[in-house]
Every structure is written in C-alpha cells, then in structure tokens.
Amino acid sequence: MHDARGSIPGKSNEEVSVSRSVAVNVERLVMSFGTVQAVRGISFEVAPGSTVTLLGPSGCGKTTTLRCIAGLEMPTAGRITVGDRVVYDDTAGVFIEPERRNIGMVFQSYAIWPHMTVGGNVSFPLTISGVAKREAAERTRAVLELVGLGELQARSAADLSGGQQQRVALARALVHEPRVVLFDEPLSNLDANLRERMRTELQLLQARLGFTAIFVTHDQEEALSLSDHVVIMNKGLIEQTGTPQDIFRNPETAFTARFLGYSNVFPGRVAAIGDAGSVAIDLGEGRTLAALWRSPAPPRQGDGCTIAFRADRVALNPANEPAGGNALPGVVETVAFLGTCFDYTITAGTLQVQAEGPVDHPVARGQAVNVSVPAEHCHAFAAVAES
Amino acid sequence: MSLASAASSPFRLPPFYGQGLVIVVLIYAVLAITVIYPLLAVLIQSFSEGSGLTTAKIAEVFTTPNIIEAVANTLIISVLTVVFAGGVGVTLAWLIARSNMPLRRVFDPLNMVPFYLSSVVGALSWQVVAAPRSGLINSLLEPFFAEPPFNIYSVGGIALVLGLFYTPYVYLFTLGSLQSMDASLEDSARMSGASKFMTAIRITLPLSAPAILSACILVFVTAAGIFGVPLVLGVPGSVHTLSTLIYAAINEYPADFAKAAILSSALFLFTALFTVAQILILRGRRFTTVTGKGYRPRRVDLGRWRWAAVGVNGLYLLFVIGPFIALLLVSFQDAWTGAFAWSRLTLANYHKVIFIDAIAHRGLVNSIFISTIGATVAVAICMLLALVIHRTRLPGREGLAPLAMVPVTVPGIVLGLGFLIALIATPLYGTLWIIMIAYIVHYLPTGLRNSESLVQSVSRELDESARMSGASWWPAMRRIVMPLVAPGMVSLWLLLFVTYIREVSSSMMLFTFGTETISIALIQIMEYEPYGVSGAFGVLQTVMVLACVAFIRQVSSPRQGNA
Numbered sequence: 023m024h025d026a027r028g029s030i031p032g033k034s035n036e037e038v039s040v041s042r043s044v045a046v047n048v049e050r051l052v053m054s055f056g057t058v059q060a061v062r063g064i065s066f067e068v069a070p071g072s073t074v075t076l077l078g079p080s081g082c083g084k085t086t087t088l089r090c091i092a093g094l095e096m097p098t099a100g101r102i103t104v105g106d107r108v109v110y111d112d113t114a115g116v117f118i119e120p121e122r123r124n125i126g127m128v129f130q131s132y133a134i135w136p137h138m139t140v141g142g143n144v145s146f147p148l149t150i151s152g153v154a155k156r157e158a159a160e161r162t163r164a165v166l167e168l169v170g171l172g173e174l175q176a177r178s179a180a181d182l183s184g185g186q187q188q189r190v191a192l193a194r195a196l197v198h199e200p201r202v203v204l205f206d207e208p209l210s211n212l213d214a215n216l217r218e219r220m221r222t223e224l225q226l227l228q229a230r231l232g233f234t235a236i237f238v239t240h241d242q243e244e245a246l247s248l249s250d251h252v253v254i255m256n257k258g259l260i261e262q263t264g265t266p267q268d269i270f271r272n273p274e275t276a277f278t279a280r281f282l283g284y285s286n287v288f289p290g291r292v293a294a295i296g297d298a299g300s301v302a303i304d305l306g307e308g309r310t311l312a313a314l315w316r317s318p319a320p321p322r323q324g325d326g327c328t329i330a331f332r333a334d335r336v337a338l339n340p341a342n343e344p345a346g347g348n349a350l351p352g353v354v355e356t357v358a359f360l361g362t363c364f365d366y367t368i369t370a371g372t373l374q375v376q377a378e379g380p381v382d383h384p385v386a387r388g389q390a391v392n393v394s395v396p397a398e399h400c401h402a403f404a405a406v407a408e409s
Numbered sequence: 410m411s412l413a414s415a416a417s418s419p420f421r422l423p424p425f426y427g428q429g430l431v432i433v434v435l436i437y438a439v440l441a442i443t444v445i446y447p448l449l450a451v452l453i454q455s456f457s458e459g460s461g462l463t464t465a466k467i468a469e470v471f472t473t474p475n476i477i478e479a480v481a482n483t484l485i486i487s488v489l490t491v492v493f494a495g496g497v498g499v500t501l502a503w504l505i506a507r508s509n510m511p512l513r514r515v516f517d518p519l520n521m522v523p524f525y526l527s528s529v530v531g532a533l534s535w536q537v538v539a540a541p542r543s544g545l546i547n548s549l550l551e552p553f554f555a556e557p558p559f560n561i562y563s564v565g566g567i568a569l570v571l572g573l574f575y576t577p578y579v580y581l582f583t584l585g586s587l588q589s590m591d592a593s594l595e596d597s598a599r600m601s602g603a604s605k606f607m608t609a610i611r612i613t614l615p616l617s618a619p620a621i622l623s624a625c626i627l628v629f630v631t632a633a634g635i636f637g638v639p640l641v642l643g644v645p646g647s648v649h650t651l652s653t654l655i656y657a658a659i660n661e662y663p664a665d666f667a668k669a670a671i672l673s674s675a676l677f678l679f680t681a682l683f684t685v686a687q688i689l690i691l692r693g694r695r696f697t698t699v700t701g702k703g704y705r706p707r708r709v710d711l712g713r714w715r716w717a718a719v720g721v722n723g724l725y726l727l728f729v730i731g732p733f734i735a736l737l738l739v740s741f742q743d744a745w746t747g748a749f750a751w752s753r754l755t756l757a758n759y760h761k762v763i764f765i766d767a768i769a770h771r772g773l774v775n776s777i778f779i780s781t782i783g784a785t786v787a788v789a790i791c792m793l794l795a796l797v798i799h800r801t802r803l804p805g806r807e808g809l810a811p812l813a814m815v816p817v818t819v820p821g822i823v824l825g826l827g828f829l830i831a832l833i834a835t836p837l838y839g840t841l842w843i844i845m846i847a848y849i850v851h852y853l854p855t856g857l858r859n860s861e862s863l864v865q866s867v868s869r870e871l872d873e874s875a876r877m878s879g880a881s882w883w884p885a886m887r888r889i890v891m892p893l894v895a896p897g898m899v900s901l902w903l904l905l906f907v908t909y910i911r912e913v914s915s916s917m918m919l920f921t922f923g924t925e926t927i928s929i930a931l932i933q934i935m936e937y938e939p940y941g942v943s944g945a946f947g948v949l950q951t952v953m954v955l956a957c958v959a960f961i962r963q964v965s966s967p968r969q970g971n972a
Binding site: 121130 | 868870875877878879888893
C-alpha cells in the first residue's frame with residue numbers, strides 16, 4: 023500500500039485538483055423539521071481537494087447540513103452545488119437523488135452490510151453502476167489494499183472489528199472515485215488510540231487521492247488536526263469559519279472560545295477603548311483586565327461584554343512578587359496534577375479562574391497569587407443574549 | 410467514473426415525488442376499498458330497511474328480549490375472560506421473569522402454546538372433558554353427584570376457554586415489560602426499605618401497568634367479538650352472544666341482513682370505543698423504562714413457595730393441554746365410552762377425515778390454498794407499506810399506518826358481514842378469494858406492525874449508504890433492507906399462515922358450499938359426527954399449526970449479524 027497513487031485505475035491527482043475552483047457550494051441553506059429550524063440559512067464554500075470540518079455541539083445542525091449535501095434530507099430552502107452541478111435549488115425546483123450525486127459517504131455507524139462479504143460491501147457501488155465484473159474486482163482489490171485490508175476481501179462483514187469496519191466503509195466510499203467524500207463523525211466510535219491512528223491514515227489517503235472531504239464532528243481536537251478549514255456551527259447558524267490556527271487564536275464569539283476549550287469565560291463591561299482594538303474590561307469588584315476586542319461590531323463604552331482566555335495562557339506569580347501587569351489577585355483553591363502540568367483553580371473575588379502551571383514550579387493550595395494574562399491572549403466579545 | 414449518470418438532468422420541483430405520489434394515492438385507494446368500505450356497508454345497511462333510511466329497525470332490534478340477554482352475555486363473558494386472562498397472565502409472567510420458580514425454561518415456551526392454537530379446537534377438547542353428560546370429568550364424578558357438576562355449555566364455560574386461550578396475550582405483554590425493566594428501579598425500592606413483595610406490588614407492577622392494561626383491553630375487545638367458541642359452546646346450551654346472533658340472523662330464512670348489520674354496528678362501536686380508549690389512556694405513558702445497561706433484573710427468592718408456583722403454572726398448562734390430550738385419546742378410539750380402551754384403538758377417524766369425508770377434505774385443501782397464497786400476498790403488502798412509511802419521504806405516508814390499523818377494532822364476524830354485504834353481488838362471492846381478502850384485511854394490523862418493527866430494526870444508515878453508493882430507492886431496499894429482514898419475513902409468513910389456518914369468524918360469514926375452510930369443516934363435522942372424528946380433525950389442524958410454530962421458533966432464533 024505504499025505507492026497508492028494511480029493504484030486505483032483511471033485516477034490521478036491532477037485530474038481532481040485542476041478541475042474546479044469550488045467543489046461544494048452551500049448557499050442560504052434552510053432545513054426545517056416541522057416547526058423546528060435545524061439549519062437557518064447558512065452559506066459556505068469548499069475548495070477542491072481541501073478538507074472542511076463542520077464543528078459544533080450536538081443539535082447545532084452540522085449533521086443535517088451534511089445530509090443535505092448528500093441528498094439524504096430534502097432541504098426547505100437554499101441551493102447546493104457539487105462541482106459544476108446544482109444538486110438542490112428550491113427556486114429552480116431541482117433535487118438530485120443521493121445516488122446520482124456521485125458523492126462518497128462514511129457514516130457514523132459505518133453502515134457495513136452484515137449480509138455481504140468485505141469485498142461485496144466495497145464492490146457494491148461498482149456493481150450497481152454496471153462496471154464490468156473484472157474491472158470491479160480489480161478496483162475493489164486496489165482500494166482494499168489502499169486501506170490496508172487486502173487480505174480480508176472474502177471475510178464476512180459481520181465479524182469485523184471497529185477499526186476494520188471503518189476501513190471498509192472508507193474503501194466503499196472511495197471505490198467509485200467520487201470527487202467529494204462526506205464523513206459523519208467517522209472517528210467517534212473508535213477508542214482513543216485507534217482514533218489517532220485512523221486520523222493520520224485519513225490524512226495520508228486524502229493527500230494521495232486528492233478528494234474533497236467534508237467532516238462533521240463535535241470533537242474540537244479532531245477538527246483542528248484534520249482540516250484545512252473549520253466551520254463552527256451553533257443553533258443552526260455559522261458562528262465562525264477559518265483555518266484551524268486562525269480560529270483557535272482569534273475566536274470571534276464567546277461561543278467559539280468556549281467551544282474551543284477556553285476555560286475562562288467571564289461577563290464584564292467595556293471600561294475603556296484604546297487603539298487597534300485594545301479595550302479595558304471591568305469585571306466588577308474593581309477588577310479590570312486589558313483585552314483585545316474580537317467582535318466584528320466595534321466596542322462601545324459601558325456595554326456588556328464577555329472576556330475569554332485559556333488556562334495555559336495564565337501565569338501565576340506569588341502575591342508578594344511584582345504582578346507584571348494585567349493581573350487579578352486571588353487565592354489558589356484547588357490543585358490537580360495532570361502529568362504534564364498542574365491544573366489550578368484560583369478564586370479571585372467572585373471569579374473562579376482556571377490556570378495551568380509547569381510541573382517544576384508547583385504552587386500550594388491556599389497560597390495568595392497574582393493571576394496574570396497577557397492582553398493579546400485576552401479576548402473580548404460583545405455580549406449576546408444567550409437562550 | 411461514469412459521466413453519464415453524473416450529468417443526468419435535474420428535474421422540477423413537483424416531480425420530486427413523481428411516481429411515488431401515484432403509489433401513495435393507489436395505496437390509499439386500495440385501503441379505502443378493502444378496509445373502510447366493508448365497514449361503511451355494514452353501517453349503511455343498519456339504517457336501510459326496504460327502501461330509504463330508517464331507525465325503526467334499530468329500536469325494534471334492541472328491545473327484543475333475547476338480544477338484550479345476548480348483550481349481557483357478551484359483556485359478562487368479556488369481563489370474566491379479562492379477569493381470568495389478566496390474573497393468570499400477570500402471575501405467570503411475574504413467576505417466569507422475576508422469581509426463582511423451578512422449571513421456568515420449560516414453562517416459558519409452553520405458556521405461549523395456546524397463543525397459536527385454535528380456540529375452537531380448545532372448545533371441542535373442553536366438550537370432551539366437561540360436557541354435561543358425556544364429558545370425561547362428569548362421567549368420572551357421576552357416582553358422587555346427582556347432577557353432572559360441570560357444564561361447559563354455559564357463560565362460565567365460554568369464559569373459561571377464552572380465558573385460557575387469551576392468557577398468553579397478557580403473559581406476553583407483561584413478560585416483555587418485566588424483562589426489559591431497569592433493575593436499579595427495584596433495587597432502589599429495596600434500599601428505601603421495601604420488602605421484596607412490597608417492591609413487586611408497589612414498583613414492578615405499576616411500572617408494567619401500561620403494558621398490562623394494553624393487553625387487557627385487547628383481550629376484552631377480542632373476547633367481545635369472538636365467534637367460534639360461543640358458537641361451539643354457547644349454542645348447544647342456548648347461551649347467545651352478539652356474535653352468534655349476527656350469524657343466526659344471516660342463517661335465518663330469509664336472511665335478515667338489517668338485523669345482522671345493526672348488531673354488527675353495535676359490536677363494532679363497542680370494540681372501537683375501547684380501542685380508542687386504550688390509545689388515549691396509553692398516550693405518552695410507556696413506563697417500563699428500558700435500560701441499555703447489562704443489568705439483569707434480580708429474581709425474587711420464593712423460598713418454600715417455589716413449588717407452589719410450579720403448581721400454579723402447571724395447573725394452567727394442565728387446563729390447556731389436558732383436554733387436548735383427552736381429545737387426542739378420543740381421536741384414536743372407534744367409540745368413546747368415557748375411558749380409554751386399548752381394544753378400541755383405531756386410525757379409522759384419521760382415515761375418514763383425510764381421505765373419505767368430502768367436507769373435511771375440502772376444508773383442508775381450501776385452507777392450505779387460502780393461507781399459502783394469502784400469507785404471501787399479505788407479507789408483500791405489509792413489507793411494501795412498512796418500506797413506504799419508514800423509508801420514503803412521500804407525502805401522506807404518515808396516514809397509512811393508522812388507516813391500515815383500523816381492522817384491529819373490527820371483530821372478524823363484523824368484517825365478514827361487511828365483505829358479504831359489499832361483495833355478495835360480485836363474482837367474488839362464493840370464491841376462495843373473497844375469504845382470502847377478508848383474512849388479509851383482518852390481520853393487516855398484525856402483519857404491518859411486525860413488518861414495521863422489522864424495517865425499523867435495520868439501521869437507516871445501512872440503506873442510506875447504499876443510496877450514497879449509487880443505488881436508487883428500490884435497489885437499495887431489495888439488496889440491503891430485504892435480505893436483512895428475510896428471516897423475520899419468513900417468521901411473519903408462518904405467523905400469518907397459522908392465523909389464517911385457524912380463522913373462524915369471517916370464514917363463517919363468507920363460505921358457501923365448496924369453499925369451506927378447515928375451521929368451518931371442523932364446526933360442521935362437530936355437528937353430525939362423534940367426538941372421535943371431529944377430534945381427529947381437530948388434532949390434525951393442531952399438528953399443522955404446531956409444526957409451523959416449531960418452524961417459526963427455528964427461523965427466528967439466534968442468527969442475525971449486527972442489527
């Protein structure tokens with residue numbers, strides 16, 4: 023399975039990457055179930071050969087969006103283009119059935135057909151589209167090699183391990199060489215070790231075959247490590263899109279920050295407005311932190327806002343040492359040893375601050391400290407009414 | 410990749426549904442004709458006497474004394490049946506699921522046996538045991554009593570046989586509920602200080618109450634509409650129920666269709682009322698509280714009472730199986746003198762019903778014909794319905810299941826009358842087909858419910874992945890869903906086959922000379938032949954049914970990959 027390139031007959035990298043500028047285009051997509059709007063008019067583009075992840079908590083509409091692209095759900099409104107073909111358009115009255123969209127899909131449960139062999143599962147897309155027996159057998163063999171299951175072709179699909187099922191599902195999704203492959207939480211059913219390995223293998227496969235991948239996941243780590251682009255969804259709307267680094271460093275909303283593991287999120291008020299987006303946030307009880315304003319709408323003096331910073335950006339200094347600016351005085355409440363670091367909870371007035379500290383400089387419980395956060399790692403957002 | 414399929418032209422909005430819509434309309438039309446029209450025919454008939462609409466006949470019918478008595482009998486029989494089946498069913502289910510009663514594994518399948526057997530054969534076997542003069546027990550006890558102590562030809566006798574045969578319904582529902590219950594619910598009652606019997610009464614039973622209530626209403630409704638047993642056990646003792654009076658009205662000369670229709674409408678309204686009540690009561694309360702965890706509910710140690718429990722369950726089985734054994738013995742005797750005699754051993758009765766008696770022969774052949782083709786057609790229809798309901802987005806599919814469930818509320822005799830009135834002037838009347846259609850419609854709810862749960866047991870993602878692999882709807886169903894539910898479809902086929910084989914009520918309304926079914930033949934043979942002959946025929950039917958049941962258990966046991 024070393025030289026995977028060209029081992030699937032009739033396929034080369036260039037063919038895919040040169041073709042078009044947009045592989046999937048979702049415009050104003052709306053999906054209602056009865057009175058509930060699961061997806062509320064979202065739009066995004068996916069570049070050919072790239073990997074995009076729809077990330078969000080359960081019920082945010084990410085899976086619904088994926089299923090609309092697949093054609094497994096009939097959207098309520100909007101337009102979906104795959105390659106140069108409109109597959110759904112409510113105003114033009116277009117709906118292409120899923121089997122005619124030429125999209126591969128890996129389901130959360132893998133959906134391996136237990137009454138067939140591994141080979142039967144993988145060759146199904148070829149037999150159904152009338153590919154000659156010989157060619158089908160050849161391509162099935164090739165793609166099974168590619169996912170490392172070459173020797174299991176004749177095995178009954180009913181007795182496969184989770185990891186093997188995942189590979190069979192992947193092989194089946196790739197065998198008819200779709201330009202776009204959809205993944206619905208593909209790694210969530212695997213244990214932690216296997217998950218990491220499959221993640222790497224997926225990336226290698228995609229690099230070799232050059233298909234466009236759209237993932238759905240609720241696991242931020244998976245999203246950040248797998249994708250070129252992340253679409254963060256919340257309550258049927260897109261919160262933010264961008265590269266993983268971009269999103270991780272510059273969350274635009276308090277939701278994004280919280281979802282990406284910013285463990286310190288506090289309400290406050292805009293106390294002062296400086297240059298280049300710098301603001302001072304009043305956290306009450308006379309505590310103030312300098313921060314960078316992240317919301318698209320400009321800050322206004324006295325407005326409610328939310329401030330967020332990560333536990334690993336916090337430095338703890340003993341209270342008797344100089345604080346080094348932008349600090350909150352507090353007392354260490356809990357200490358937990360996590361192996362690579364210490365995890366602290368610091369009580370600063372009414373606030374509970376999470377902090378991480380190096381293993382070689384432990385801070386004792388009950389100690390008075392100054393919690394300092396560099397202003398560039400303190401993100402401030404306009405407050406939104408959360409329901 | 411094949412560009413041909415990729416470049417296929419998109420189509421316009423309304424044809425989203427296209428042929429699908431035609432299919433849905435077609436299904437609605439067929440259901441309306443087969444399910445609703447016969448019912449309407451009965452209702453309309455009740456208001457028509459001669460020409461024009463009238464309610465005079467209705468008033469007349471319901472002031473007739475013997476009809477008032479029949480209504481009372483029907484009610485009493487239904488109540489007694491529910492009390493018997495409910496009490497015994499719940500007790501047995503609890504003993505099997507929650508106690509350490511010995512022989513549980515043996516009793517469990519045996520307790521279900523009456524579910525499959527014909528209650529008419531059951532009635533016949535009870536005649537052998539407890540008919541006033543000739544009954545086995547009565548003749549044994551004759552020396553000690555002035556009068557024969559037991560009379561099966563009575564309201565109590567009818568209720569006893571019905572209770573025995575409907576106990577499995579309550580048993581099955583309750584057992585399912587008890588076995589799926591979360592053990593921690595009971596454990597926490599024990600931790601709160603309740604004794605084990607207190608826990609059973611205060612926690613376990615109330616949690617199963619919806620299942621029990623549901624089963625009881627089903628039994629009540631079924632007992633009210635049942636026809637075969639009251640015919641066999643009631644008519645000889647002049648105990649009439651609504652169903653036997655409906656039959657009598659049709660058999661009078663000239664047939665009184667209006668009277669039959671009025672009584673049928675009354676019976677239907679009664680059963681429909683209770684079924685609707687059941688749906689309303691149970692809406693939104695399904696307790697039981699299944700747990701995904703592997704906890705097995707704990708069994709209660711009965712201590713010394715363990716063997717008493719064996720006695721209780723054994724007694725139930727004795728009441729069911731004992732008379733059958735008596736019937737079996739009788740069927741091998743050339744004459745019945747109240748005791749088995751080796752000198753009278755003979756196969757002549759079997760020879761007669763299989764080879765000589767024309768009606769018996771016809772009944773056998775007709776029933777096998779109807780049941781084989783009928784079960785095949787029914788399985789196909791029910792699978793199609795289940796697939797349309799659960800595997801398409803066709804508009805109007807939600808209404809199909811409720812419509813197809815309507816026959817649940819219709820007693821067989823009423824349905825039979827409906828088909829009779831609706832089709833008597835058509836060439837279908839007097840054929841086996843009309844009986845077959847009536848069977849299919851009558852047991853459509855059974856078939857559909859089973860098919861639905863089969864289809865739902867297949868994860869949607871399995872056929873969705875076939876769609877994503879390029880298969881359109883029907884190939885995805887045919888190559889993925891159908892193979893996966895195939896064993897279940899075989900079981901369903903056998904279940905329907907068995908059900909059709911022992912059907913009595915609608916056959917009784919629809920048969921003509923030449924189209925007698927096996928149950929009709931049995932009832933006719935009972936009228937003019939001695940116990941030995943009818944016993945042989947009853948045994949024959951029972952063996953057929955039991956063979957199918959054994960096969961069902963074979964098919965539906967283990968197997969199935971990952972579901």
